[in-house]
Amino acid sequence: MAYLTLFFTAFAAATLLPAYSELLLGxxxxxxxxxxxxxxxxxLGNTLGSVVNGVIGRQVDRFKHKRWFPVSELQLHKARNRFNRYGQWSLLLGWLPIVGDPLTLVGGIMRVPWLNFVILVGIGKGLRYAFVxxxxxxxxxxxSSAPSP
Structure with a gap:
């Protein structure tokens, strides 16, 4: 049960929902x-949550002209330009607080190939959790209490 709870908490933490998987992991x-x-x-949970962001990002062009859409055309243009400056390698930073989730969303907008997206985001997230x-x-x-070889 602990693993399932951790998976879903990490999944939610990768979306725009407020969740703190590091506390549970610790x-x-x-x-x-x-x-x-x-x-x-x-x-796995955190990476798949970022895939959800990528899927949402791939749908942005369908809705960007709707009145209710929360991001202006200018903001989208700026986000695309910033992403183009560093390219898909910037997805390695998808683990960062505040900017990581929007970064994976922009990765979807920019239609980064799924294999590249998952590998780059997964590496970054895996390194973060290893650090935690x-x-x-x-x-x-x-x-330090483990026996040394």
Whole structure:
């Protein structure tokens, strides 16, 4: 059940919904659950949540002329220009707070090929969760109490 909760929390955290998967991951890691599986499910959920952002981004051109659409044509143009400056490699930064979720949305708008999108976003998210686990292990002293070879 812990893994499923972590998966869905990480999934929600990658969308524009407010969720904090790092806190849950840190709590579960400090409870001694297998670290690989915690990392795996958090990374998978967060990456798939970013895929949802990419799918939404691919639909933007269908709705950008609607009166209710929340982003102006000028804002879209600026976002496309910024993304073009750094290219699809910027998706490695999809894990960043505040700018990461919109970045994956723009990746969808720019129609980055799905395989590239998933690999780049997955690498960034996986590295972030590995770092969170490492910080928890260091803070709890678990890493230093492990027997050395």
């Amino acid at each position: 709590t579960l890691a400090s409870q001694g659950l297998p670290l690989f599986w915690l990392w795996f499910w958090a990374t 686990i490492w910080v928890v292990l260091e803070a709890t002293g678990f890493a």
